[in-house]
Amino acid sequence: MIETEPVSAVQDAGTNQVEVIAFCCNFCAYAAADLAGARRMQYPANVRIVHVPCTGKVEVQQILAAFERGIDGILLAGCLEGGCHFVEGNLRAKRRVEAAKQVLDEIGLGRDRLRMVNLSASEAPTFVARIQEMVETVNALGPNPLRLPGDKERAK
Numbered sequence: 001m002i003e004t005e006p007v008s009a010v011q012d013a014g015t016n017q018v019e020v021i022a023f024c025c026n027f028c029a030y031a032a033a034d035l036a037g038a039r040r041m042q043y044p045a046n047v048r049i050v051h052v053p054c055t056g057k058v059e060v061q062q063i064l065a066a067f068e069r070g071i072d073g074i075l076l077a078g079c080l081e082g083g084c085h086f087v088e089g090n091l092r093a094k095r096r097v098e099a100a101k102q103v104l105d106e107i108g109l110g111r112d113r114l115r116m117v118n119l120s121a122s123e124a125p126t127f128v129a130r131i132q133e134m135v136e137t138v139n140a141l142g143p144n145p146l147r148l149p150g151d152k153e154r155a156k
Helices: 029-038 060-068 087-107 122-142
Strands: 020-025 047-052 073-078 115-117
Touching: 020 029, 020 122, 029 047, 029 073, 029 122, 047 122, 060 073, 060 087, 073 087, 073 122, 087 115, 115 122
Parallel strands: 020 047, 020 073, 073 115
Antiparallel strands: none
């Protein structure tokens, strides 16, 4: 089961308007997010961390459903390539992300709203940097056009 948990002290929620989901694998990315929280490193408040056992468990349908509900951007953060605790889960996720990017291009949302990164559990600064980069990219793209005007609750 996928659960959402806040991880660190975050920046002022009023400064960002877009919403980003970060699917973080248990062994590396979520541990890096937790370490960032323990070090009191800040990243934008409009990022929701979703704790998953492995990025290989995130299906294309889940990604597309999040965009359909109005999420503006998605970041999949998994183990380093070759270092997945589920052997090749992150490689499976990489293929799924590429398939989802093609669909996003075809429907006009654009592939830049979806990104996958690989990092180790000790890379808290890298985790924060990748989150900030994703938020900047999505801010430049603007809100998801599938979100109805004034429908902030739809994305939740």
